[in-house]
Amino acid sequence: MELDYKRIVVTFLMHLGDVILTTPFLEVLRKAAPHSHITYVIDEKLQQVMQYNPNIDELIVVDKKGRHNSISGLNEVAREINAKGKPDIVINLHPNERTSYLAWKIHAPITTGMSHFLFRPFMTKYTRLDRKTRHAADMYINVLEQLGVTDISNSGLHIETCEAWRREAQEFYASHGLTNSDTLIGFNIGSAVPEKRWPAERFAHVADHFGRLGYKTVFFGGPMDLEMVQPVVEQMETKPIVATGKFQLGPLAAAMSRCNLLITNDSGPMHVAISQKVPIVALYGPSNPFFYGPYQVHAIVLETMDSYEVGKSMKKIIKEGNYKGLSVISEGQVIKAAETLLSESK
Structure with a gap:
């Protein structure tokens, strides 16, 4: 799958450690798509983890426990994402209902990554997470491998400070x-x-x-x-x-x-x-x-x-x-x- 010169949205609304474990994924994605606009959708409580990450261009924050804790709230997030420029690709990194619904609701031409089984029929390309043979960080990187990325070298977990x-x-x-x-x-x-x-x-x-x-x-x-x-x-x-x-x-x-x-x-x-x-x-x-x-x-x-x-x-x-x-x-x-x-x- 061609990833460069695209608008890419990564959806991931999990907890602190899980979010940090996606930073090698973002490094690999940026190398594969140096000219793409990469947006990361994150729980607003964790936004400082990605605030200065050099491998993303934009953060979209989600109030999971408040105003976005509903179908209408997630629809609002999807509209915000589209208002900033129609995404070409959505990569969803967790198969729970919330992120799967949001990834689908963005209605990008290509929706890939993981998905809850209810939304799997709407995926352009479903990539199964390898939960048996890989470290969690490598499990997320493997999503990119399934999309054709070959250079998966990375420098490990990273939070950029200011x-x-x-x-x-x-x-x-x-x-x-x-x-x-x-x-x-x-x-x-x-x-x-x-x-x-x-x-x-x-x-x-x-x-x-x-x-x-x-x-x-x-x-x-x-x-x-x-x-x-x-x-x-x-x-x-x-x-x-x-x-x-x-x-x-x-x-x-x-x-x-x-x-x-x-x-x-x-x-x-x-x-x-x-x-x-x-x-x-x-x-x-x-x-x-x-x-x-x-x-x-x-x-x-x-x-x-x-x-x-x-x-x-x-x-x-x-x-x-x-x-x-x-x-x-x-x-x-x-x-x-x-x-x-x-x-x-x-």
Whole structure:
């Protein structure tokens, strides 16, 4: 399929980590279509992830929980897209009902990618997502391969930051006495899925271990993570920097880029750090790191599962209950992994 010199709309209304995992797709698409106008349709809460992405020309934001949370709202989005110039190609990257309806409603001459089965008959070319043999980022790139793209080389996940975001992060750290010579270890202890959380008190013990050695430590997370982070900080003997709830997504990426290492559960902020090429110690329970783990970054993944049943969703694994909890990962294992990455980065 010819992709260059076209108006291309990419529809994807998923969560933070999922959106970041589409950035290699956009890099590959831009190389295949250097003269095309590329529009990305995104949840408005996540727009800073793509705000300065060099591989797109325009963002269309969708208020999923508000004014666009209806058929008429999605019709409004489709009209907005068409008012800016009739698209030649729509590429839908997720098969849920909302994005599938929107992709169809844009009524481009070519609609491709994924689709909910109800809208699949209206697709010009349906491209199945390979959920069994590829990392999620490569799964999205494979959509382009199915459209004839051969150069799929890419530089990994990426959130482009701006000077204002970098300055905000620098001023925050300076206010907490961080200097350029300090080694900074970040901690991301939250997750929307409780089964993906390592015991919070263990993060406190690991942070104290490195704090006593002279490292600086910082806790990240959104406002909803404060009630989880605060008890951890209160039981610590050393004093960490608490960045939890302090940053929007763009400045968060800038703040994470200062870290020499991040110790993290499997969650969206992990992918934010990966987008800034921060070395990662990642803790995985019921989710499969082969598909959703650190992508093209220096990382050590500590897993609780001996094996994963390909094709079985994390929700089903949790429901069945036949998996080891994250508590089987010891503090010693995490410290050893962190020390390994810190020594390799010197």
